[in-house]
Amino acid sequence: MKNTLVKLVGLSVNTSSFISKSFAAEKALSIFSTPLKGRPNEEQSDFLNTAFKEELQYNNIPIMTYRWLGKKETVLLVHGWESNSARWKNLIHELKTKDYNIVALDAPAHGNSGSKRFNALLYAEFINVVAKKYSPSIIIGHSVGGMASVYFQHTHQISSIQKMILLGAPSEFSGILNRYVEMLGYNRRVSNQLNSIIRDRFGVTPKEFSTSKFISNITPKTLIIHDELDKIIPYQDALLLKNAYHNSKLITTNGFGHSLNNATVSNHIHSFLEG
Template structure:
């Protein structure tokens, strides 16, 4: 039995004594990044930026700025990542003199907090967006979801263009995939739903396209790879179905990370149009 199944079996066993405690542990595992800290190369590269901490929910969120005279672009990474993931794209944006902002998510990179989830990320993005007033936001994976939650919840007027890279369409799907991967029983799954209702006010499936994409005015670009093993391409189709003011670009072979000169060129063409 591999390590994931061992942990899942242990939490299942705990659920027969306390389903609430089992759910709390299951969500803690789901909300704790594993490889999100900056390495030495990342620290060195990001030292070229002007750095500033902003306060969100009682902890510090690290932001990075490479100043330019063109429009302001905010870069929002996903799970188990940090601002260094944007290095190659930042260099391309510099060539067009964009004013570039990047953020380390809660519990990622050089930011504070011990936990991470999309609603918390959205709350931090609201603070950062009101600080820097970006006209363009580019989000990868759950970073894209957090942008959309922030936009719908806080009605952020500065955003003119929105780029979503490998973004999930429904957090309920992500939670279900996690429970399946861990092999959790129905007692744990039901207790997790109760936990979300208690602490977030909504079930995970509340964060879906119908509730968060239909009112977006910003022009959108959705890029998703057919061979994405993390977030199914079907979720990109679901976003496009509701996000009317958007176009969908399908790639093949770049996986979930979408780190490619071709992908970056699609984004630059969209930004400069």
């Protein structure tokens, strides 16, 4: 049923492209950048209520942050697509036992943050606001949160950040976009116009927005963890990141999927932080 609905949406956008390519591509971009989930449920809200919460702002858009206080270095947690800060619950418990100072933020259009749309450039600016406020020395980013974290550091070069951990992070935005176009079955009229709109609106083509390119001019020591059976972000992306950045280490897992949310990964994170 889900696949049928996806194909019907793609067919509708394709049909509209013969009337207006621009309208069809705008619709395609809106679908691409609008999460269908990511707001916290009751259980997640209960956990997030254990934190000190503070709302920051970027261009009048609310950024919700959560803090669990500790005496060691500050760790900033950056979640991925259709998620929220509660996804870090297990890792937060581990970090708290080791007395790290923990900060998490909700992405644009996710959790309790504002915005109706999501994109990695806006997320990077959210991260910059939070980093300036709390001066983290460590960033841990999952999926597109890892991509946004690298772009943030590439753009702003915050000196306090000494280590980064990228969990299931994508390398090439063009790959993400191409998989979306393929999933919806968009025709060439839509896909070409979609690329043009992204270039005009964000000042960069999908091919130019590359984490492996951005990572080459940052300095933090970086740990990359990626599952070779990841069905969301191909393992090849991890190899691109590792090959692009000399000051990095790649840990390959098998069978943990894209979430990488388990004790083994937490142990790898701990070893890297303490090393």
